[in-house]
Amino acid sequence: MDDSFASPGIDAPSPTLSARLRELADYLGAPTAGRLTEEQRALSLGIARRLVADVAAWLHRDIDADALWRDWLRGGLPGAERLAATCFARGEEHRWREQTMLRGAAPSLVAEPEGGPGEDPAAIADKPLSDIERAYLALRIADRRRFDGLGNPCLAIADLDGELFHALLLDVAAWRLVQGGKDDALAAELRDAVRTSFARHGAERGIDGAAQAYHDILAASAALPETAATAIARQDWPTLVALAAAAHRRRYGDMALALLTAEAATLPSLLAPLRIDRAALAPLEASLAMLSGRAIAGGFAGEGPE
Amino acid sequence: MSERIIRGRIDRAGTLVSADAPLLRLQQRAGGGLDRPLALPNLARLVALAQRLQRDISRPLYAADDHSDIHALVRVLPDANGASLEISDWRTRAMVQPQVPAIADSAAAPTGWTWECDQQLRMVALRGAKTMPLVPAGWEGRSLSELFELQPDEDGRFPVLRALARQAGFDGQRVRADGAEGARIAMTLAGEALFDATGRFTGFRGVAAPVEDAAVEETPPPRIDPVFGSLPLSDPQFGRRIDGALRGPLSRIIATAETISGQFDGPIRADYARYAGDIAHAGRHLLGLVDDLADLQNIERPGFKAAADEIDLGDLARRAVGLLGMKAEEKGIRIDAPKVDDKMPATGEFRRVLQVLLNLLGNAIRYSPDNSQIWIRVDRVDERAMVTVADQGQGISSDQQAVVFEKFERLGRTDSGGSGLGLYIARRLARAMDGDLTVESAPGQGARFTLSLPARDVG
Numbered sequence: 001m002d003d004s005f006a007s008p009g010i011d012a013p014s015p016t017l018s019a020r021l022r023e024l025a026d027y028l029g030a031p032t033a034g035r036l037t038e039e040q041r042a043l044s045l046g047i048a049r050r051l052v053a054d055v056a057a058w059l060h061r062d063i064d065a066d067a068l069w070r071d072w073l074r075g076g077l078p079g080a081e082r083l084a085a086t087c088f089a090r091g092e093e094h095r096w097r098e099q100t101m102l103r104g105a106a107p108s109l110v111a112e113p114e115g116g117p118g119e120d121p122a123a124i125a126d127k128p129l130s131d132i133e134r135a136y137l138a139l140r141i142a143d144r145r146r147f148d149g150l151g152n153p154c155l156a157i158a159d160l161d162g163e164l165f166h167a168l169l170l171d172v173a174a175w176r177l178v179q180g181g182k183d184d185a186l187a188a189e190l191r192d193a194v195r196t197s198f199a200r201h202g203a204e205r206g207i208d209g210a211a212q213a214y215h216d217i218l219a220a221s222a223a224l225p226e227t228a229a230t231a232i233a234r235q236d237w238p239t240l241v242a243l244a245a246a247a248h249r250r251r252y253g254d255m256a257l258a259l260l261t262a263e264a265a266t267l268p269s270l271l272a273p274l275r276i277d278r279a280a281l282a283p284l285e286a287s288l289a290m291l292s293g294r295a296i297a298g299g300f301a302g303e304g305p306e
Numbered sequence: 307m308s309e310r311i312i313r314g315r316i317d318r319a320g321t322l323v324s325a326d327a328p329l330l331r332l333q334q335r336a337g338g339g340l341d342r343p344l345a346l347p348n349l350a351r352l353v354a355l356a357q358r359l360q361r362d363i364s365r366p367l368y369a370a371d372d373h374s375d376i377h378a379l380v381r382v383l384p385d386a387n388g389a390s391l392e393i394s395d396w397r398t399r400a401m402v403q404p405q406v407p408a409i410a411d412s413a414a415a416p417t418g419w420t421w422e423c424d425q426q427l428r429m430v431a432l433r434g435a436k437t438m439p440l441v442p443a444g445w446e447g448r449s450l451s452e453l454f455e456l457q458p459d460e461d462g463r464f465p466v467l468r469a470l471a472r473q474a475g476f477d478g479q480r481v482r483a484d485g486a487e488g489a490r491i492a493m494t495l496a497g498e499a500l501f502d503a504t505g506r507f508t509g510f511r512g513v514a515a516p517v518e519d520a521a522v523e524e525t526p527p528p529r530i531d532p533v534f535g536s537l538p539l540s541d542p543q544f545g546r547r548i549d550g551a552l553r554g555p556l557s558r559i560i561a562t563a564e565t566i567s568g569q570f571d572g573p574i575r576a577d578y579a580r581y582a583g584d585i586a587h588a589g590r591h592l593l594g595l596v597d598d599l600a601d602l603q604n605i606e607r608p609g610f611k612a613a614a615d616e617i618d619l620g621d622l623a624r625r626a627v628g629l630l631g632m633k634a635e636e637k638g639i640r641i642d643a644p645k646v647d648d649k650m651p652a653t654g655e656f657r658r659v660l661q662v663l664l665n666l667l668g669n670a671i672r673y674s675p676d677n678s679q680i681w682i683r684v685d686r687v688d689e690r691a692m693v694t695v696a697d698q699g700q701g702i703s704s705d706q707q708a709v710v711f712e713k714f715e716r717l718g719r720t721d722s723g724g725s726g727l728g729l730y731i732a733r734r735l736a737r738a739m740d741g742d743l744t745v746e747s748a749p750g751q752g753a754r755f756t757l758s759l760p761a762r763d764v765g
Contacts, residue, residue, distance in 0.1 A: 100503060134447075137424065137428060137430065137447050138446075138447070140424065140430045141430045141431070141446050141447065144422055144430045144431035145431070147431070148433070149420040149433035149434070150420070151420075151511075233503075233504060234502040234503050234504050234506065235502065235503030235504075236502055236503075283503075
């Protein structure tokens with residue numbers, strides 16, 4: 001990190017001291033603003049780590065993502081400011097969904113049938129999907145790509161803003177080049193890999209594409225308000241965020257963060273394009289109100305100044 | 307705390323004639339409906355009692371349906387034509403965790419594929435561990451039974467299809483699948499059922515573990531318990547799940563035993579009704595223990611912090627009396643509560659302070675002699691707002707006072723009155739709210755428990 005913060009009389013501060021002084025300066029600049037909780041820090045860091053590993057794997061299968069992450073942890077993540085909003089939005093969305101999962105309802109008990117067609121593999125062969133069902137399935141698949149194999153939150157490469165992805169590719173490639181001794185052949189190989197990866201990324205259709213398709217097909221069938229209201233009743237937040245994002249032509253992550261940082265009074269206007277009945281917003285308001293540590297306008301919900 | 311009041315109306319015949327949505331939903335899940343008899347035994351009993359006494363009754367309501375446990379505060383207001391219901395602080399808790407939690411990063415990576423499908427077994431996620439063959443391309447949206455060739459078990463059944471019919475977890479489903487390189491792989495599937503917030507089944511999530519050779523096939527696959535998964539005992543999730551797993555069955559045992567004991571479905575022999583009353587009593591004790599353990603786990607986790615609501619200790623004391631007044635009356639105990647204009651503004655979490663006061667008042671009622679008196683006073687000393695609960699019980703010696711706030715401490719009592727966690731939890735809660743809970747007592751002179759919290763200046 002080259003932008004160290006030095007206090008008068010302290011020469012050559014360590015990165016740790018520099019980081020602490022910077023944090024203290026931020027704190028003194030706004031002492032009453034809520035700070036990140038440890039959970040929020042940990043979530044964002046985990047999301048960033050998984051993203052870096054995924055980008056490295058996209059660029060070249062042989063890149064040692066663990067070594068890369070160790071180096072970046074020591075020296076600081078390049079483009080940390082670019083990453084912060086994206087990782088924070090995903091982390092906050094995850095906290096919200098996890099809270100819903102933990103507080104949510106449980107299965108209805110269904111009597112066990114005695115054999116019958118319910119256990120015939122042929123009986124569950126593909127039934128034709130309606131266009132709406134297909135669009136919803138695509139949205140669900142896009143959403144599940146935002147978790148790793150262990151169920152931890154991550155960012156799908158396809159969902160990344162092109163500029164951020166490109167910057168990350170270049171940063172990873174630069175690290176790999178230094179690791180490889182700045183070899184010319186390696187440099188050329190990495191240049192090609194960056195170009196190919198970026199082109200591949202452009203062809204990917206992430207959650208924003210899936211959200212737009214689902215929104216459009218619902219709008220065409222005049223089923224948008226009902227579906228959005230049902231998503232709220234079921235606390236199916238990814239569907240609600242996707243529909244709201246598509247309606248506002250915003251990215252999914254931006255919309256999630258907008259909802260998560262909104263005061264209750266502004267929710268109706270945020271969701272106005274979905275034409276949901278005001279009363280149907282109650283579960284959303286309640287769910288957001290229960291989420292501690294939200295960075296809402298005018299304070300940090302659920303936490304006092306630290 | 308939810309300030310929303312859920313209302314309902316019962317006519318003289320015990321028929322639910324109007325109800326807000328949550329109450330109506332509960333009635334429907336219990337097999338009733340509008341213009342049909344109230345199908346919730348606990349509530350029906352309270353209504354009957356209020357009508358018989360012709361006085362308002364406030365009680366905690368514990369109800370369980372197939373989806374969840376419901377805790378609320380219910381107020382029954384009888385009149386000449388029936389009774390009105392006002393239900394507040396409606397809280398729903400899941401009976402079991404509805405979804406597989408994320409596995410900690412530090413945990414060992416799964417050795418197979420992790421997968422998820424929707425309620426029609428269409429694949430929505432498939433990922434492979436590094437050591438596994440790559441997942442086949444084009445899996446998105448394909449049927450699980452198409453992607454994995456299902457093999458029947460010894461009884462000719464397919465665990466996954468049986469689980470689909472039951473909307474429950476499964477394991478031991480043998481399958482064969484094609485890896486990305488075209489190799490045929492023998493695997494075993496295990497999965498958890500997934501549900502949304504309304505209890506609607508939304509699919510399965512699980513692991514496909516490879517079966518490498520005969521020796522491996524003979525080894526039974528790691529069993530994933532449908533409730534506890536494979537979590538170690540030390541994992542906080544384990545506690546939460548055991549809480550959920552016990553609460554539902556216990557609530558149903560209590561509700562059923564109370565129905566039998568109350569002879570709501572017709573008269574039975576008096577001794578049988580008494581046995582059912584004993585079962586309900588024991589069930590309530592166990593449920594209280596589960597509540598305490600759940601609280602204990604919650605407040606002992608690092609970083610536990612209570613909310614800083616603007617509260618009035620006088621108001622909370624009166625609410626506590628409203629909730630436990632009937633219990634005191636049963637023993638002929640008179641409670642001298644703060645007057646309506648006795649206010650004591652303080653800062654603390656509304657629900658938690660009420661919980662502490664209910665614990666103190668409940669103990670005072672439980673351990674006070676019949677026809678005695680309990681005093682509740684609010685006071686302010688400097689920056690501390692205080693509420694004191696004093697009784698005429700047998701008192702606590704100084705030795706006992708030193709340990710009364712310790713975990714599982716019941717001062718040698720062996721009755722089924724409590725878990726020995728109540729005061730420990732109450733003090734932890736008080737301290738989490740920057741307050742404290744103290745006791746003054748002497749044998750034969752009753753006990754005075756004082757909850758102090760940061761005082762709040764008004765106006």
